[in-house]
Amino acid sequence: MTQSHQDAVRDGLSELMPRLWRYGIVLCGDADDAGDLAQATAVRALERAVQFTPGTRLDRWCFTILRSIWMNELGRRRTRQGAGTVPVDDVDLADRAPGPEVNILAGQMLTKMMRMPEAQRETLFLVYVEGYSYADAAERLDIPIGTVMSRLANGRKRLQAEA
């Protein structure tokens, strides 16, 4: 592993941590889980630094890692709860009331987002907060662009509707 790969990842990670944590909040709905997830992501990113091309987007690369760690964890949790082997992406977790940390913020949009089905919430987050194009979001989530757009449409209606 060349020093430049490690350095590129390590240097970028410090300032990326808050955004990793934020993505974790969107996926997990829980600040503790988000913290764990962000740190697990950082460790794996450093372990795999040789796979990162310096000069390319570290944030997107780390987001891929983060998502994959979370998907594995979700799969484990569902198996333990006896939920069988339903493909993770096809099942929306029950709407979760936002945790106390998120409530404290009292942001209306944030609160509405955290009450959405997970798949819808993540799609809106990637496109409207992290600035993914529809095509990039489709690739990241491994879904057709049409599905991205209908999640965005339904999500926007939900945000616009009265609470």
Added chain:
Amino acid sequence: MARPDEITDDELIGYLDGYLADEDARRIATAIDADDDLAARAAALSPDMAALKEEFDALLHLAPRSLPVAEAISAPTVVPANAGTGRMTVPWWPTAMAATLALAIGLAAGFGLSPKPPQQDWMQAVADYQRLYGPETLGGPALTEQQRRDGLARAAGAVDLPLTPDSVAIAGLDFQRAQILTIDGAPLVQIAYTDPDGAPVALCLTRTGGPEIAPRSTRYGAMNAVTWQTAGVGFILIGTSASALLQAGQADVAPRISS
């Protein structure tokens, strides 16, 4: 001019997000101006996205302080497994981290962060399989003493461990049979017992090449389990029996079946 009912929500979204070519964008803008219903639909799709971004950006200020990742990665220390968080069966991460960050390679195995033993997450596969076992599974015609001995001998050869009816005997459990399973192309031995109530219990083992891990109790769904790893072999004793019974069983059998 396009009829308003030909314009889908997807097209409206594309228009609102600036994805459409100029000509298409003009077409839709004109249609919205001309039709109240379409205008209402566009309005229903137009929450304050700037406010959304603002609120999410405010979240960044609440993120935990950046952790000293560089220091952590260069000086890993082992944290005792299963510090009894009560939050999750297998902790993702040591919970009590204040000034120091302890990288637990053992715990990190739950994420596959450890130096990747070939059979990652093999215990979960065992639990999934064991979940299918019921009182009837081992209730068929009993094997003869010789058949059990032969089955164990084959299993012993597969994993190169001293497995005999005497070495795998566990106080309180009745040995039934052994079988050779496979995980990721490597042999995994399952030694099946029944407990005093007739419930199935399995001792599974496979060569992981991983580090020493002291015995720990855990749960997989409705089953209790004790897991440990020694001399490069991972073990799990799992069943619906009481945890105390499994812990006693682990203490009983572990010294006799290590290489």
